[in-house]
Amino acid sequence: MKILVCITHVPDTTSKINFTDNNTKFDPTGVQFIIGPYDDYALARAIEIKEANAGTTVTVLNVGTADTEPTIRKALAIGADDAVRVNAEPTDSLFVATQIAEHAKSVGYDLILMGRESIDYNSGVVHGIVGELLGMPSVSPVMKLDIEGTKAKLAREIEGGKEYVEVSLPFVAGCQEPIAEWKIPNMRGIMSARTKPLKVVEPKAVDSGVKLQQFELPPPKGAVKMIAADNVAELVSLLKNEAKVI
Amino acid sequence: MSILVFVESAEGQIKKTSLEAVAYAHALGSPVTAIALGAVDQGALEALGKYGAQKVLHASDARLNEGVIQAYTSVLVKAMQDENADILVLANSSLGTPVAARVAIKTGASLATNVTDLPETSSGFVVKRSIYTGKAFAKVELKNQKKVIALKKNAAEAKEVGSNVTVTPYAVTLSDADFAVKILSSEKATGEVLLPEANIVVSGGRGMKGAEHWGILEELAKTLHAATGCSKPVSDMGWRPHHEHVGQTGVKVAPQLYIAVGISGAIQHLAGVNSSKYIVVINKDADAPFFKAADYGIVGDAFDVVPKLTEALKAAK
Ligand SMILES: Cc1cc2nc3c(=O)[nH]c(=O)nc-3n(C[C@H](O)[C@H](O)[C@H](O)COP(=O)(O)OP(=O)(O)OC[C@H]3O[C@@H](n4cnc5c(N)ncnc54)[C@H](O)[C@@H]3O)c2cc1C
Numbered sequence: 001m002k003i004l005v006c007i008t009h010v011p012d013t014t015s016k017i018n019f020t021d022n023n024t025k026f027d028p029t030g031v032q033f034i035i036g037p038y039d040d041y042a043l044a045r046a047i048e049i050k051e052a053n054a055g056t057t058v059t060v061l062n063v064g065t066a067d068t069e070p071t072i073r074k075a076l077a078i079g080a081d082d083a084v085r086v087n088a089e090p091t092d093s094l095f096v097a098t099q100i101a102e103h104a105k106s107v108g109y110d111l112i113l114m115g116r117e118s119i120d121y122n123s124g125v126v127h128g129i130v131g132e133l134l135g136m137p138s139v140s141p142v143m144k145l146d147i148e149g150t151k152a153k154l155a156r157e158i159e160g161g162k163e164y165v166e167v168s169l170p171f172v173a174g175c176q177e178p179i180a181e182w183k184i185p186n187m188r189g190i191m192s193a194r195t196k197p198l199k200v201v202e203p204k205a206v207d208s209g210v211k212l213q214q215f216e217l218p219p220p221k222g223a224v225k226m227i228a229a230d231n232v233a234e235l236v237s238l239l240k241n242e243a244k245v246i
Numbered sequence: 247m248s249i250l251v252f253v254e255s256a257e258g259q260i261k262k263t264s265l266e267a268v269a270y271a272h273a274l275g276s277p278v279t280a281i282a283l284g285a286v287d288q289g290a291l292e293a294l295g296k297y298g299a300q301k302v303l304h305a306s307d308a309r310l311n312e313g314v315i316q317a318y319t320s321v322l323v324k325a326m327q328d329e330n331a332d333i334l335v336l337a338n339s340s341l342g343t344p345v346a347a348r349v350a351i352k353t354g355a356s357l358a359t360n361v362t363d364l365p366e367t368s369s370g371f372v373v374k375r376s377i378y379t380g381k382a383f384a385k386v387e388l389k390n391q392k393k394v395i396a397l398k399k400n401a402a403e404a405k406e407v408g409s410n411v412t413v414t415p416y417a418v419t420l421s422d423a424d425f426a427v428k429i430l431s432s433e434k435a436t437g438e439v440l441l442p443e444a445n446i447v448v449s450g451g452r453g454m455k456g457a458e459h460w461g462i463l464e465e466l467a468k469t470l471h472a473a474t475g476c477s478k479p480v481s482d483m484g485w486r487p488h489h490e491h492v493g494q495t496g497v498k499v500a501p502q503l504y505i506a507v508g509i510s511g512a513i514q515h516l517a518g519v520n521s522s523k524y525i526v527v528i529n530k531d532a533d534a535p536f537f538k539a540a541d542y543g544i545v546g547d548a549f550d551v552v553p554k555l556t557e558a559l560k561a562a563k
């Protein structure tokens with residue numbers, strides 16, 4: 001079985017976000033980059049499936065500039081067999097999804113795993129678009145994924161609960177916890193990652209119909225009003241008369 | 247030209263986030279057609295007129311009672327054609343977002359999800375979306391004639407602007423491929439206020455010390471007609487179900503009021519609550535980082551403060 005895992009290279013979840021160039025560019029100064037947390041779950045599940053099924057290979061793919069290679073190498077250290085980097089700035093969802101679909105067509109994967117959403121763009125759509133472009137079903141957000149021959153059984157999170165679904169391979173899934181436990185690379189993984197193949201391919205041009213104009217930061221939060229623990233009545237009155245939310 | 251709005255329902259009623267989508271579409275100016283799929287109460291459909299729909303279509307095919315992404319996509323693509331709609335508006339959700347993605351590709355539309363505001367249309371059609379998990383926004387121009395817009399909660403206020411309308415049945419043709427993903431079963435909380443929809447959220451963290459202490463939070467939530475939420479370790483330890491976990495890797499909420507009890511306020515938790523209008527923090531540690539993100543704070547023991555707060559709220563009713 002061939003599995004493709006699509007990973008993002010995103011600011012660590014504790015990062016402060018800043019922009020430069022009149023709020024048109026992300027400012028990477030002092031920012032640590034990680035594999036997207038949801039993508040990390042997808043990768044971990046792919047490695048588990050590989051470990052349980054001899055002959056399975058896991059390829060990771062990222063649409064990004066050369067800056068993302070340390071993140072890709074980390075995915076190889078965690079256990080992916082090889083990697084593809086589509087050499088481009090990931091400007092929007094349709095652009096990214098088109099690159100993923102083009103690569104997937106050329107190889108023919110049985111399973112394409114992604115995160116439920118990226119933590120930079122938060123679009124939650126790349127898996128759906130790739131599914132549509134490849135004429136495959138897509139399921140997201142997936143909390144459990146078990147392959148049973150040519151079929152898979154999945155649990156999908158819905159508002160206030162879960163849904164259990166069945167789908168034939170191949171398909172696309174956007175993953176989230178608790179699908180698997182995040183894996184930490186070990187020394188042997190880190191050593192072997194250096195020599196695993198990382199292919200760089202050039203992107204296909206796409207007119208996505210979406211154009212970024214400007215970034216914006218939220219207005220700063222006002223100061224907190226502290227209330228004494230023995231005076232909850234004051235809190236009730238503030239919520240009623242000042243905030244007007246109860 | 248018209249605007250199509252896909253409205254989602256739960257237990258026969260239209261979700262509040264979908265009423266916001268109707269209000270959003272109404273504010274865009276063109277005639278609004280709302281479409282509902284599966285079993286929905288007739289009265290709830292007629293009432294969509296009050297929120298700004300001129301026309302309501304109901305595809306009551308029983309195969310649509312469960313939210314099947316591809317089948318819903320097919321129905322909405324066809325409805326956009328039938329209604330001559332250039333714009334589809336819907337609410338971000340576990341169903342709405344993937345459906346938006348697929349409809350946009352099938353119709354060649356510009357796509358934006360997580361949209362927080364009405365568009366600026368002075369030059370082009372520019373929407374604002376929430377990015378970096380609530381830490382920033384991006385203004386993007388949707389350049390194609392067709393547009394698919396998925397809204398984050400509170401992008402528009404569901405106000406009554408019209409009156410009841412008649413509901414027209416909408417016939418659908420569906421293929422086997424539409425049901426490639428087969429829904430075997432589902433587990434849904436019933437009769438509860440759903441967390442992503444809630445106006446008020448009462449959330450507990452590790453400071454609550456154990457699942458057996460949630461009663462005081464549930465009592466507070468009941469008093470406020472609120473949903474309950476929690477921090478990630480709380481759901482990791484199985485004190486609460488996973489779908490209640492709020493934050494970067496969980497549900498992103500945007501209520502009028504978020505009450506955090508015994509939660510330290512780690513940046514990953516704040517990422518899920520930073521769209522709340524007001525935040526109340528109750529924590530026994532005056533240095534808990536959550537106070538910096540709060541509007542109102544109480545330094546105190548949850549087991550002492552929460553029951554007193556519930557009593558005071560009951561007394562004030
Ligand atoms: C990649 C990544 C993603 C993550 N995603 C999320 C996420 O989505 N959501 C999330 O919540 N976390 C997330 N986390 C975890 C996050 O970093 C914190 O560890 C977590 O939010 C802490 O939960 P907590 O506040 O309940 O517990 P703690 O940090 O242990 O805080 C407990 C708080 O309770 C207070 N307390 C104790 N006793 C009482 C009492 N009797 N009365 C009142 N207060 C009391 C303490 O003073 C303390 O402030 C993520 C972490 C990573 C690395």
Ligand SMILES: Nc1ncnc2c1ncn2[C@@H]1O[C@H](COP(=O)(O)O)[C@@H](O)[C@H]1O
Nearest residue numbers: 006063090114115117118123124125126
């Ligand atoms: N630049 C990228 N390269 C590879 N995969 C990506 C990229 N952007 C998004 N993805 C994948 O698509 C998922 C959903 O992303 P999004 O639609 O941006 O929220 C992510 O979790 C990744 O698995």
